[in-house]
Amino acid sequence: xxxxxxxxxxxxxxxxxxxxxxxxxxxxxxxxxxxxxxxxxxxxxxxxxxxxxxxxxxxxxxxxxxxxxxxxxxxxxxxxxxxxxxxxxxxxxxxxxxxxxxxxxxxxxxxxxxxxxxxxxxxxxxxxxxxxxxxxxxxxxxxxxxxxxxxxxxxxxxxxxxxxxxxxxxxxxxxxxxxxxxxxxxxxxxxxxxxxxxxxxxxxxxxxxxxxxxxxxxxxxxxxxxxxxxxxxxxxxxxxxxxxxxxxxxxxxxxxxxxxxxxxxxxxxxxxxxxxxxxxxxxxxxxxxxxxxxxxxxxxxxxxxxxxxxxxxxxxxxxxxxxxxxx
DNA sequence: CGAATTTGACCTGCGC
DNA sequence: GCGCAGGTCAAATTCG
Numbered sequence: 001x002x003x004x005x006x007x008x009x010x011x012x013x014x015x016x017x018x019x020x021x022x023x024x025x026x027x028x029x030x031x032x033x034x035x036x037x038x039x040x041x042x043x044x045x046x047x048x049x050x051x052x053x054x055x056x057x058x059x060x061x062x063x064x065x066x067x068x069x070x071x072x073x074x075x076x077x078x079x080x081x082x083x084x085x086x087x088x089x090x091x092x093x094x095x096x097x098x099x100x101x102x103x104x105x106x107x108x109x110x111x112x113x114x115x116x117x118x119x120x121x122x123x124x125x126x127x128x129x130x131x132x133x134x135x136x137x138x139x140x141x142x143x144x145x146x147x148x149x150x151x152x153x154x155x156x157x158x159x160x161x162x163x164x165x166x167x168x169x170x171x172x173x174x175x176x177x178x179x180x181x182x183x184x185x186x187x188x189x190x191x192x193x194x195x196x197x198x199x200x201x202x203x204x205x206x207x208x209x210x211x212x213x214x215x216x217x218x219x220x221x222x223x224x225x226x227x228x229x230x231x232x233x234x235x236x237x238x239x240x241x242x243x244x245x246x247x248x249x250x251x252x253x254x255x256x257x258x259x260x261x262x263x264x265x266x267x268x269x270x271x272x273x274x275x276x277x278x279x280x281x282x283x284x285x286x287x288x289x290x291x292x293x294x295x296x297x298x299x300x301x302x303x304x305x306x307x308x309x310x311x312x313x314x315x316x317x318x319x320x321x322x323x324x325x326x327x
Numbered sequence: 328c329g330a331a332t333t334t335g336a337c338c339t340g341c342g343c
Numbered sequence: 344g345c346g347c348a349g350g351t352c353a354a355a356t357t358c359g
Contacts, residue, residue: 189330189332190332191332191350191352191353192334192350192351192352193332193333193334194348194349194351196348197347197348197349203349205350205351209330218350328359329358329359330357330359331356331358331359332355332356332357332358333354333355333357334355334356335353335355336352336354337351337352338350338351338352339348339349340347340349340350341346341347341348342345342346342347342348343346343347
């Protein structure tokens, strides 16, 4: 079975693939996860994010079930038929030229999927503490009132912010979809939208609507391939998926079923991310990616920041991915 | 009518 | 210091 997955995902292409640079942002060297997905009744009931794990760790079930709900009529995933020599660029070309709308009317169809994941320990904008936003607001309001005490407290806040910023984990996914905002089981409120430089597509900012949950996500479309949506999650959910979620995730997974160690919905990736990323050694550069592809891993061992520990880190980042495989 | 989205203004960090 | 870009706020608007 794992061989099947291998074939489906063209594991061979990974070496060049992993160096794909999207949007000229710092999300380069994105490790990716890929695998066949199953659409079932308008929902991914069993999507395999085939982390390129050592095959012994990769169960036929796939790395985990991807918790996105995708409208079959409006989305598809990366087609993993990649030119090995030219990497993902060719993947994009491939997709645009082949119009991979092999999707997926009614019933059930298995398609190939590909999602990239980037893990970052830092963020440009952190606000993982409830008070942070309010602090900002405070600043804003106080700017009008003035006051030296205010300015002093602002400085303190600023310093604290800086320290906190560095610890916020980020996870980025690249998904080939026509839907900008992918359902992941949680409830999000859009709080902003900005034009992105060099891109015709705006970036949308969402915040988890659950009280005291400070998870944010950014959604933007790649200007290089408009069919690719880059979703970046920041921080960790501190709550299960909302119970009354109309779009409860596959196989009836709801909050009542919630079990961080066993319900491998996409959201768990966030939820189970480590408490913090304080190990700067693991991340010497912003967005240093963790690539768990075995080939890539071997190839990059002589690199600067590809180390064994990164594999371990990813394990920690995605426990539901790794530990599920073990049995 | 409450919740969610839109959107212009504002804040912050960074490079020059 | 200035300008730019990213990120956030919050009033206005739209939606269900």
